[in-house]
Amino acid sequence: MREFDIKLLTAAVRRMAYESCIVLPSDIHKQLELARANEDGITARAILDDLLENATLAQEKSIPICQDTGMVQVHLRIGREVHFQGDPYAAIQEGVRQAYTANYLRKSIVADPLRRINTGDNTPAMIYTELVPGDRVQVSLSVKGFGSENMSRLAMLRPADGVEGVIDFVLQTVKDAGPNPCPPIVVGVGIGGNFDKVAYLAKLALLRPLAQRHSDHYYAELEIEMLRRINELGLGPMGLGGRSTALGVAIEILPTHIAGLPVAVNVSCHATRHREEVL
Amino acid sequence: MMRKIQTPLTAEAARSLAAGDRVLLTGTIYTARDAGHKRLTEAISRGEELPLPLQDAVIFYVGPTPARPGEVIGSAGPTTSYRMDPYTPLLLAHGLRGMIGKGLRSQEVIAALKQHSAVYFAAVGGAGALLAERITAAEVIAYEDLGAEALRKLEVKDFPLVVAIDATGRDLYQEGPAAYLRQREQKIAEGGQD
Numbered sequence: 001m002r003e004f005d006i007k008l009l010t011a012a013v014r015r016m017a018y019e020s021c022i023v024l025p026s027d028i029h030k031q032l033e034l035a036r037a038n039e040d041g042i043t044a045r046a047i048l049d050d051l052l053e054n055a056t057l058a059q060e061k062s063i064p065i066c067q068d069t070g071m072v073q074v075h076l077r078i079g080r081e082v083h084f085q086g087d088p089y090a091a092i093q094e095g096v097r098q099a100y101t102a103n104y105l106r107k108s109i110v111a112d113p114l115r116r117i118n119t120g121d122n123t124p125a126m127i128y129t130e131l132v133p134g135d136r137v138q139v140s141l142s143v144k145g146f147g148s149e150n151m152s153r154l155a156m157l158r159p160a161d162g163v164e165g166v167i168d169f170v171l172q173t174v175k176d177a178g179p180n181p182c183p184p185i186v187v188g189v190g191i192g193g194n195f196d197k198v199a200y201l202a203k204l205a206l207l208r209p210l211a212q213r214h215s216d217h218y219y220a221e222l223e224i225e226m227l228r229r230i231n232e233l234g235l236g237p238m239g240l241g242g243r244s245t246a247l248g249v250a251i252e253i254l255p256t257h258i259a260g261l262p263v264a265v266n267v268s269c270h271a272t273r274h275r276e277e278v279l
Numbered sequence: 280m281m282r283k284i285q286t287p288l289t290a291e292a293a294r295s296l297a298a299g300d301r302v303l304l305t306g307t308i309y310t311a312r313d314a315g316h317k318r319l320t321e322a323i324s325r326g327e328e329l330p331l332p333l334q335d336a337v338i339f340y341v342g343p344t345p346a347r348p349g350e351v352i353g354s355a356g357p358t359t360s361y362r363m364d365p366y367t368p369l370l371l372a373h374g375l376r377g378m379i380g381k382g383l384r385s386q387e388v389i390a391a392l393k394q395h396s397a398v399y400f401a402a403v404g405g406a407g408a409l410l411a412e413r414i415t416a417a418e419v420i421a422y423e424d425l426g427a428e429a430l431r432k433l434e435v436k437d438f439p440l441v442v443a444i445d446a447t448g449r450d451l452y453q454e455g456p457a458a459y460l461r462q463r464e465q466k467i468a469e470g471g472q473d
Contacts, residue, residue, distance in 0.1 A: 041459060043441070043455065044459075047403055050403045050406050050409055050439075051403070051405065051406060053406075053409055054403075054405070054406040054407070054408050054409040057408045057409055057412070058354070058407075058408040061408065062347075063344065063347065063350075063353055063354050063407075063408050063411065064344050064353065064354035064407060064408065065354070065405065065407065065408060066354060066356055066404075066405045066406075066407050067341060067342060067343050067344050067353065067354040067355055067356050067358075067407040067427075068342075068358070069344060069354075104344055104345040104346070104347050104353055105344055105345075106342060106343070106344040106345070106353070106354075106427050107426060107427065108342075108427065116314070118425075118426050120426070145405075147358065147359045147381075147382075147404065150359070178382065178383055178452060179381060179382045179383060179401075179452050180359045180361065180381070180382035180383060181359075182381065182404040182405045233456070234456040234457075234459045234460040234463070235456050236455070236456060236459060238381065238401065238403060238404060239382070239452055239455070239456065240401075240441070240451055240452070240455035240456070241454075241455030241456045241457075241458055241459035241460075242456075242459055243459075269404070269405055270405055271405045
């Protein structure tokens with residue numbers, strides 16, 4: 001057994017949440033540059049120029065890329081040989097509290113969905129855990145803006161709908177979202193499992209580096225096909241017309257029931273912000 | 280070409296703007312988003328005096344991040360506008376002339392823009408660091424308890440915007456992608472590569 005000091009977790013969450021808000025991940029930055037090179041339209045180009053300039057300015061001045069510094073999502077892959085000295089959930093929340101109160105980040109969380117009183121420190125984060133072999137703790141942290149989260153959708157399709165049904169649902173979700181989620185977007189797609197796991201899969205998909213395709217060739221091809229068809233919709237940067245509607249599509253799958261074909265689409269904006277560390 | 284405009288925004292000035300125009304806005308604007316809109320419309324329905332002069336005003340849908348010491352404001356880009364749709368026709372009926380946000384508006388809002396000669400501007404979403412550079416002063420004027428959602432008075436200088444929906448109801452979110460798709464089809468028909 002490895003004895004794990006939970007202060008490590010607090011410090012990591014604090015650091016990763018802050019950095020996520022200020023520094024655009026390099027894969028997103030690179031893809032935005034490619035998108036800029038591929039656009040012909042004046043408006044589309046001007047918007048992508050602004051986004052690249054914004055990323056540079058945010059980093060230089062240490063101010064958030066986007067004013068929606070998000071709801072924090074923490075995915076933990078915990079080695080089975082790890083023994084936490086204390087409560088890892090509390091340690092994560094403390095890291096979020098410190099990151100948001102010490103660094104001039106926006107506090108966007110209300111304690112109750114209907115009575116809507118702000119918690120004042122951006123807690124609680126949404127926490128997901130998974131047990132894996134080993135004695136390390138892998139932390140994936142994302143700050144998720146709700147302009148794009150609100151445009152996410154889930155459907156329980158029929159097996160007969162097949163792959164075309166899945167593609168149609170993804171395309172319809174992107175089309176309905178239009179300019180709202182700040183395109184060019186990143187699209188996380190979950191297929192299979194059950195009602196709640198399929199949404200979790202769509203979230204996991206958004207953590208994958210943009211250039212990395214699914215390890216199963218069939219799904220890697222499907223990711224490429226979906227991206228091509230999304231970018232034929234013509235929405236473009238900020239939905240004002242152009243080639244770059246999405247920067248990437250990632251799919252995650254699970255086995256499912258003979259009667260079902262669950263599909264979930266988690267939409268993310270051009271400022272898809274996440275970090276990963278192994279402790 | 281960039282056109283310079285100022286607040287207060289008169290009906291005449293609003294009518295002179297067309298969907299797709301790129302403008303630089305200078306003057307006083309106000310911020311309000313979800314919770315602020317709810318309170319403003321409640322105040323109107325109770326016949327109370329409002330904390331901001333709505334006549335010919337421009338409201339920016341934003342919840343900025345807190346300012347670092349020595350800075351005017353933190354990151355300050357537009358939030359998605361459709362969430363304010365339920366409140367917007369009432370504000371337009373009380374003199375509001377322009378809104379700054381991003382994304383689609385409802386048919387009710389578009390009809391109200393036409394009826395009251397008002398415009399809806401889009402700013403670049405997710406460019407909060409860049410847009411903050413054009414804000415020269417910021418002050419909370421009401422609903423301080425709402426934190427990021429408090430009502431603020433901002434001074435902006437050459438704030439970069441595009442007219443998304445004009446006072447005739449033309450909508451750039453419909454026209455922009457349609458124009459791109461037409462051009463692409465034409466290119467393909469002419470034997471060019473997409």
